[in-house]
Every structure is written in C-alpha cells, then in structure tokens.
Amino acid sequence: MNLVDHIRKIHISQLLTNAPIHPFLLAAYPIVSLLGFNIDQVYAREANASLMLSLSTTALALTVFWLFFKNWKLAGLLASLLVVWFFLYGRFYEIVKGASLFGFLIGRHRYILIAWSLFLSCIAFLLSKRKKILPVLTKYLNIFTVILLCLPLIQIWDFYFQNLRNSKTLSDINVEPFVSWSDMSKPPDIYYIVLDGYQRADVQKDVFDIDISPFLSGLQQMDFYIADCAQSNYTRTTLSVSSTLNMDYLDTFRSDIKPDEKPTWLLPYFKHSIVRQQLELLGYETIVFKNPWQQMVWEDASIVYESSGTALLSPFEYLLYQTTLVRIYLDHQEAESRKLSDYEHYEDTQYALEQLSKITDIPGPKFVFAHLVIPHSPFVFGPDGEHISIPEGDGRRGHRYAVNYINKRMLEILPRIIKDSKTPPIIIVAADHGSPTGGMENALRILAAFYAPAARSQFYETITPVNVFRILFDSYFNTNLGLLPDRSYYSAQGQYFNFLEVPNDCMAID
Helix, strand or coil: CCHHHHHHHCCHHHHHHHCCCHHHHHHHHHHHHHHHHCCCCCCHHHHHHHHHHHHHHHHHHHHHHHHHHCCHHHHHHHHHHHHHHHHCHHHHHHHHCCCEECCEECCCHHHHHHHHHHHHHHHHHHHHHCHHHHHHHHHHHHHHHHHHHHHHHHHHHHHHHHHHHCCCCHHHHCCCCCCCCCCCCCCCCEEEEEECCCECHHHHHHHHCCCCHHHHHHHHHCCCEECCCCECCCCCHHHHHHHHHHCCCHHHCCCCCCCCCCHHHHHHHHHCCHHHHHHHHCCCEEEEECCCCHHHCCCCCCEEECCCCCCCCCHHHHHHHHCCCCHHHHHHCHHHHHHHHHHHHHHHHHHHHHHHCCHHHCCCCEEEEEEECCCCCCCCECCCCCECCCCCCCHHHHHHHHHHHHHHHHHHHHHHHHHHCCCCCEEEEECCCCCCCCCHHHHCEECEEEECCCCHHHCCCCCCHHHHHHHHHHHHCCCCCCCCCCCCEECCCCCCCCCEECCCCCCCCC
C-alpha cells in the first residue's frame, strides 16, 4: 500500500482519536473567540498576526515535549496545558485579584502566578504518571475543542453572511438621481465633520464644567449657525449617522428590527447612503478618513486617507493580551502599556486633522466625510495635542483636554477651508451623539454648527441631524424634500433598537 492509499484510509474519527490536534484548536480559540465577539468593529485580518504566533509557538512546544517524552499524546496534553497556562492567566487573575486571606493580600500577580503555575504543573505531573488515560483524553479533548472553536467561527460566518445578504445596498435600489445643480459655477464642496460624542454647550458647562463659548463665538464669527438646542436622533454612531445620511428614521429602512439586534445590518446604509449616492451621481468625489472603528470606513470612497503611524499593538491585540500572561506586564506598566494600542488612534486623528485643510487643493466637487473619534474615548490628547494616556477613572480630565484641543484645531482648520475654497463650501460640524453622563438626556444633546450661506435661514435651534441634508438638498440642489418631525431616541448598550423617545425640553437663550 503506497502512501496515498494509506492517507485515503485514514478516517476522521481516527484523526480525532490519535492525533493531538487539541493544542492547536485551543491556541486558536481565544483569538477567534475575541474576533467573533468584536467582528462588527474590526476586520478579520487584525487577528492574523496573533493567530500565526500562537499556532507556531504551540507547534514548537508540542515538538519540544515530544522530543523529551517520545509520546505524541502526552506531548499534546502538555502543550494544551501550556496554552491554557498562557491564555487563561489574565482571566483567572481578574477573578481573584485583590482577594485577601486573614487580612493578607493574596490577590497580586506574584502570588497568583505561582498558584496558577503550581496548579497546572500538578496536572501535568499526574498525566505523565497515568499514561493509560492519554488516548481517551486525547480523543475527547479533540472533540471538545473542535466544537468549542466552531462556536465563534459560526458567529463570524453569520456576520459575513448577513453582510452578503445586505449586499443589495442602497446603491442597487436608489440609482436615479433626484438632485441637480443648475448654476453655472462649480457645486460647493461639502464637509461633514463628525466630532464623536461632543455634547451641547449646556451639557459641557453643567456636567463637565467646560465653557465652550469662545469656540462657539469663533464659529459664529465665521458665519456658522449654532443650533443651541440640537439633539441627535439616536445615541449610537452607526444608528445616528445612517439616519443622517439617509435623511430618514431607521424604522423606514426595516419594519422587523428586533430590540437586541446588532446594528451590523445598517453598515450598507452607513457606507452607501442616499446622500452619498446622490452626490456621486452629481459628480462629487467622496473623501473619507481611517479611524479605529474600521468597519465604519468607506473603503470604496474615491480617496481614503490613512496615516502611516502604527501602534505596537492594535486595540484588538491589546484586548487579547489583557486576558493572557502578558497581563502582568500590562498592569505593571499601565501608563506605558495603554499607549501600545492608543497611539494608533492618536496618529489617525492627528493625520485627519492635518489633511482636512489641504483637501481644497483637490479639483472637482468633493463630499468629505470625516468621522473624528474625539472627544470620545480613548483620551489620548493633551490640551495642546500632545500624546497622553489618561488612567481609568479619570475620564473627566481626558474629556476636558480633548474638548479644548479639538476646539483649538477646528478654529484653525475651518477658516482655512472657507478661505481656500473657490466656491463657498458647505460645512457641517456636529456630533453623532452625546454622553449619558449626568442623565440619559445628555446622550442626545449634541453640538451642531452649520456653514451654508444659501441655507442659513432654514436652520433652527432644535434641529436634529435627520433634517440637515434635507435642508441642504432643498436649498442647493433643487429638491423639495421638506422636513421630518424632529425626534430623539435613547437606547442602551446591547439593546440598540429598544428605543425610548426623549423630548427636547431645551430653552434657547438669546
């Protein structure tokens, strides 16, 4: 019997019984599981480096154990214990950290690591002395780890299947242009600058003790209209921006939305909105910027600005290593370790701010969508734009620094855009949502400022974003869309579509 015939006779059940495949499945599971849980926020490729490192290290450990014991099943079990020792340490530490025994603090790394290592070493010693049970353990561990790994793989597959099912995007449905430009001059460039989580002036003052009136005065001197009583329509970025760029409420997109459904089905509406479609049909180039929430980037835009700066660890990798033995280093070097993943966010935002004022040099009409994750956490900006890392629990200071810095940069960038634009541009500077700090109403109270000379008189104090492009299209592009009732809906984490309508009780101050 030649080798090919022999391989053909190997049955899957024999593979599960005899081959120690469980170390590799265990080595893959923590990475694939974290990816599955965050698949709507990150790309699958972000897990590649960690997965390759984990699998290759496991193969090396398996080989070393085999060379020492000359028994593949024992080597496999010891390799699996090593994987568990490394990947579960952070989770074990999280359970027992800070624990005391008779007044003595034992919940510290120095003690927990010793106890964790001794526990698994005892199991390894027992396995080496009871070799008769190795075949049975190998078989059932193989079966168990196959099932275990299938769970996040199904979650990932379901996400991509849903995306495929939703691939009949708005660009397939709404192909007929309903906007037009009748003037002989070039259509105006349109800048939609989203300052993520930037609250209204009254919230900044009452909750965070920040006076943003100098910033608002600077905008008014540039002829921006400030909606002092603006509220967002929703409290989540994907929901809010999808509604804004499609000029309608989400229940018009689908009538069967479940309260606890993930908002991933909205991504086609987010990326290929009616506003984007119509402007592109009119000849606009779409320009966007990379940010840490990569699934929200419009990869097929005309121009995608992406900084060359990279962090040692991506946010995904940082979350992963928090659950592993690397947690010891991350905890002992907390300030430095936070910079490992936050620096990429810092670089992306700084790069976007630098490029915004240069876009006027690009010929042709442009629709610029700049989703800037500031003043939203992570708080990585000092008041002068220096890179800092704010410790957990000091969010108010980080928020104050971020607000002061972005105010300063906007007052530098916006006048340059207006001055260098050949045709007076349209500029929207608005938040997608607020923050629930101080009450759920504050999660809807947002900054909203508009530079649109031909439409200035159409804006009003209590506007919500769903009506912004309706006003702009009616004022500039010969449509007759009219206004929708301004409604604001609060929803909690994990219950994205379980809406509670929040009335606007703001009293504008003249």
